[in-house]
Amino acid sequence: MIRVEGLTKSYGAIQALRGVSFQVQAGEIVGLLGPNGAGKSTIIKILTGYLQPDEGTVEVDGLDVLTHRLEVQARIGYLPENTPLYPDMSVQAYLKMMADLRQIPPDEQTAYISEAVYATDIAGFLNRPIGKLSKGMRQRVGLAQAILHKPSLLILDEPTIGLDPTQLVEIRQLIRRLAQNSTVLFSSHILPEVEAVCHRAIIIMNGQIKADARLADLAATRDAILTLQRPVEGFEAALRQVRGVKRAELLATANGPSYRVYGEANVDLCPALYAAATQMGWPLRELRADTRTLESVFNELATRA
Ligand code: ADP
Numbered sequence: 001m002i003r004v005e006g007l008t009k010s011y012g013a014i015q016a017l018r019g020v021s022f023q024v025q026a027g028e029i030v031g032l033l034g035p036n037g038a039g040k041s042t043i044i045k046i047l048t049g050y051l052q053p054d055e056g057t058v059e060v061d062g063l064d065v066l067t068h069r070l071e072v073q074a075r076i077g078y079l080p081e082n083t084p085l086y087p088d089m090s091v092q093a094y095l096k097m098m099a100d101l102r103q104i105p106p107d108e109q110t111a112y113i114s115e116a117v118y119a120t121d122i123a124g125f126l127n128r129p130i131g132k133l134s135k136g137m138r139q140r141v142g143l144a145q146a147i148l149h150k151p152s153l154l155i156l157d158e159p160t161i162g163l164d165p166t167q168l169v170e171i172r173q174l175i176r177r178l179a180q181n182s183t184v185l186f187s188s189h190i191l192p193e194v195e196a197v198c199h200r201a202i203i204i205m206n207g208q209i210k211a212d213a214r215l216a217d218l219a220a221t222r223d224a225i226l227t228l229q230r231p232v233e234g235f236e237a238a239l240r241q242v243r244g245v246k247r248a249e250l251l252a253t254a255n256g257p258s259y260r261v262y263g264e265a266n267v268d269l270c271p272a273l274y275a276a277a278t279q280m281g282w283p284l285r286e287l288r289a290d291t292r293t294l295e296s297v298f299n300e301l302a303t304r305a
Contacts, residue, residue: 001026001153001183002047007056009042016042017053018207026152029179031194032187034204035302040187041081043204044157047185048078060153074102077146077182081157083138087131091122091141094130095148102149116144120174136167140174147178154178156186160193172196191298203301210301217266219294224269225251227258229283242276244269256285 002024009017016039024030032040045051047058049069058065060072086094095116099109117123120140125133130141139159146154159175160168175184175197188194194201195215203211211218226248228235235257239248244263252258263269268289277284292300 001028001061002185003057003059004043004047005057007043007046007058008054009039009046009051010054016207017046017056020056020204020207020209022202022209022212024183024185026183028200029176029184029198030186031198031201032185032204033189033191033194033201033298034187035189038189038204039207040189040204041157044078044155044185044187048076048155049073074149075152077149077151077154079139079142079146079154079156079159081161083142083145085130085138085141088129090127090129091133091144092126094141095144098145098148104149112148112150115150116148119147119178120144134167136163136170139163139167139171143171143174143178147182150181152182154182154184154186156184158187158189160188160190191295195294203298205302211297215294218297220266220291221297222266222268222289222291223263224261224273225258225286225288225290226261226273226284227286228256229285230256232282235282238276238280242269243272245272256283258286260290 004023005021007017007020020039020043032043034040042051046053047060047065049065049072052066061075063072065072089097095113096109099113104112117126120143122137122140122144125137130138133141143159146156156175160171163171175186178184186197198215200214201211201218202209236248239245239259239261244267246262246264248259248261250257251260261269261273270287270289273287276282277287
């Protein structure tokens with residue numbers, strides 16, 4: 001559904017994207033997760049054809065966004081970070097205007113608008129001016145315009161920002177419901193947000209993808225904690241030679257050096273480490289697997305960025 005390949009983008013001296021590639025399959029709900037300034041909005045603006053990349057290609061449904069911008073935009077429902085809603089206009093008039101802009105034939109507009117109104121549950125305030133609505137209601141109206149033309153792909157930029165806890169739960173439910181009919185890519189800087197709605201997260205930091213995995217796999221990442229009774233000459237280099245070990249971090253030295261050893265997701269490093277310890281005669285004090293929470297994985301990626 002989406003294929004992004006080698007995107008780079010600079011704003012003057014600021015390099016916002018440094019070679020971003022990923023794919024999203026039809027039917028997926030994918031979270032683009034990263035701290036403020038990571039490059040999420042830049043990716044979304046390029047995907048939706050509102051910004052040109054310096055390098056790289058973007059395809060939606062097999063169509064190149066650069067050469068088929070209008071066809072791509074017809075397939076996408078887009079909720080920008082700050083939806084341009086018109087405060088004096090009623091919800092009804094706004095949706096009618098959007099239907100015109102989307103070139104929905106006049107005799108079909110009522111049916112399209114009713115469906116979007118029903119899906120986002122905004123029938124109760126159609127005649128109210130948009131400026132008089134709460135932030136949560138406005139976000140629903142934003143979602144209604146995004147799905148109005150029945151797009152196969154919904155792209156939402158920080159859809160829950162600024163919502164109170166009740167509104168947040170409602171919008172999450174709404175996004176899950178809308179995802180039954182379209183592929184969804186949404187951005188957020190809040191981990192629980194992504195956890196609540198999607199199965200897969202693309203973690204972006206500093207203009208680069210740091211992880212792209214099913215949330216369950218990320219959370220199941222198991223490290224090993226290994227403590228020696230006393231320092232061993234050349235230990236860290238030997239540790240890196242053990243099968244499956246990606247890197248190790250010294251945690252403490254007080255009661256003998258203690259390390260957190262990182263491997264691949266879902267791989268228990270302990271058997272290989274134990275075998276190495278026996279073979280090399282390392283004076284082990286402790287060896288155990290340690291499953292990390294998604295939050296600690298995210299924080300670790302953030303500090304390494
Ligand atoms: P995010 O959506 O993850 O918060 P953005 O894509 O908005 O990140 O921004 C990525 C980087 O690009 C940031 O350093 C931001 O300050 C910078 N940036 C974004 N838009 C502009 C712009 N129009 N002009 C200059 N710098 C920008």
